[in-house]
Amino acid sequence: MLTGKQKRYLRSQAHHLKPIFQIGKAGINDNLIIQVKEALEKRELIKVSILQNNFEDKNDVARExxxxxxxxLVQLIGHTIVLYKESSENKQIELP
Incomplete structure (x- = not known):
């Protein structure tokens, strides 16, 4: 569980990032989860965009x-989700 200070730090680090995944009308599937896990292992901090044609509640999508x-879940702002997971092999981000 992240503290408020750590979330603020991660939000500042994620500000310049572009979303690397998009969730559309197909929703969340196993392939997407596998790719997100691999990206988190590589980068630790990623953004995911929820497209307008996804009719599920964005809070539910972010939690799922x-x-x-x-x-x-670091942040959900608009239709953009910021996720963080500490990498076991490629540790780059040092949390306060």
């Missing part, structure tokens, strides 16, 4: 993708 990818 964080839970299934075993990551921390």
């Amino acid at each position: 993708i964080a839970q299934k990818s075993e990551s921390e």
Whole structure:
């Protein structure tokens, strides 16, 4: 579980990032989760965009993708999700 200070730090680090995944009308599937896990292992901090044609509640989508990818939900702002998971091999981010 991340503290408020750690979340603020991660939000500042994620500000310049572009979303690398998009969730559309197909929703969340196993392939997407596998790719998100691999990206988190490589980068530790990623953004995921929820497209307009996804009619599920964005809060539910954010919680589900964080839970299934075993990551921390840093922020949900608009239709953009910020996820963090500490990498076991490629540790780059040092949390305060």
